[in-house]
Amino acid sequence: MDGKPEQVRIIACGMIAREVLDIIERLKLGHLSLTCLPAMYHHHPEKIAPAIDKAICKARSEGYERIFVGYADCGTGGDLDKVCERHGVERIIGPHCFAFFMGMDAFTKLEDRDMTAFYMTDFLARHFDTFLIEPLGLDRHPELRDMYFGNYEKLVFLAQTEDDDLTEKAKAAAERLGLAFERRFTGYGDLSTALLETAS
Amino acid sequence: MRPAIIWNGVQKMSDEDIVLSELPDDELVLQMHDDLYDGLKEEIEEGVQILLGRGWAPYDVLTKALVEGMRIVGEDFRDGILFVPEVLLSANAMKSGMAILRPLLAETGAPKVGKMVIGTVKGDIHDIGKNLVSMMMEGAGFEVIDLGINNPVEKYLEAIEEHQPDILGMSALLTTTMPYMKVVVDTLKEKGIRDDLIVLVGGAPLNEEFGKAVGADAYCRDAAVAVETAKALVSRRHNRGPA
Secondary structure (H helix, E strand, O other), rough: OOOOOOEEEEEHHHHHHHHHHHHHOOOOOOEEEEEEEEEEHHHHHHHHHHHHHHHHHHHHOOOOEEEEEEOOOOOOOOOOHHHHHHHEEEEOOOOOOHHHHOOHHHHHHHHHOOOOEEOOOOOHHHHHHHHHOOOOOOOHHHHHHHHHOOOEEEEEEEEEOEEEEHHHHHHHHHHHHOOOOEEOOOOHHHHHHHHHHHHH | OOOEEEEEEEOOOHHHOOHHHOOHHHHHHHHHHHHHHOOOOOHHHHHHHHEEEEEEEEHHHHHHHHHHHHHHHHHHOOOOEEEEHHHHHHHHHHHHHHHHHHHHHHHHOOOEEEEEEEEEEEOOOOOOHHHHHHHHHOOOOOEEOOOOOOHHHHHHHHHHHHHHEEEEEEEEEOOOOHHHHHHHHHHHHHOHHHHHHHEEEEEEOOHHHHHHHHOOEEEEEOOOHHHHHHHHHHHHHHHHOOO
């Protein structure tokens, strides 16, 4: 043993790439390396588990023994857990990134109160048009807005960072969707803890 | 105005040249399939009125023009040719056609295939898929009682008692709310009424295995599958006859 920590491959959702890299840098976790799957898979959750399966096989073929999956369940309905279990790897606990950014305890407590809340993260605020408006066809057919968002009452901006520009973007998004606006600072929540545990 | 298109050596009219009222019935029905595909609400309303004006039975307008058109939309959605926004536009167009036909269907006593109570489960406000299923089931001749969103088990029970449906449909979009389907099915078992109903479940994160695990009769991947499954299970049930 040369005393160096074992290299760990993080296979994460493109939606949290910026946050994972920031945590690695701030906490000096240089033995964690990141590879990402396209954020757009969130519009096709059925693609996530097979893509993770493939990415794990690739990482193993590159010599990584330790792998961590930077996804929550993310609408895979348990399929992602089956892949993780088969390969003996772990993922971030929780149903969605909103949950782990808020922290699972806070998420569980607020679940009922937030039933009509549309959650937005830094990523979604930054890429609102390309990630939400265009794939939902709202740029071409704004009349569909209430079919998608009619049952929501407020947009809750779960802010990972203190960034006034992003807050303004999130506010504008709420207005465009016809929703009230609320900002809650979460930081990186359970994501930091999960990466720290993986790194140890 | 768009220019006429030369196709296979024949000059074909562009869509903007088409006058629906001048088309013979068979061409009008095909044009309505196209218009549904393109989500053209006003054209669908016009087409429905024209066919009714020509003496078509409301049930025939519904099945031959609208339901058949939506079947094509459903297939192309399943095959990844159409996406959610386009399907929603088509559904909107069909909805406007249905709004004209619904009172007429009631008046003319159109055949009813069965009755369904449907709703999104407690804690879940997502209803796009559920609304599509409701509409397609109605189009297929089912009487649909739509309970809307965020339904606790009591609401399902009340509706079952009041309407005595053949089918109970439950929908969920969230991983956190889908387990509630089991709460509902288990309550039906406790009350001794589970076997009186066909239970269908659906929603993006669900799969067949989950459907079995919660004790549903079937998981339905999309609205078209829901209609086919409902028809097949209801007819099997009717064929079973009294014990």
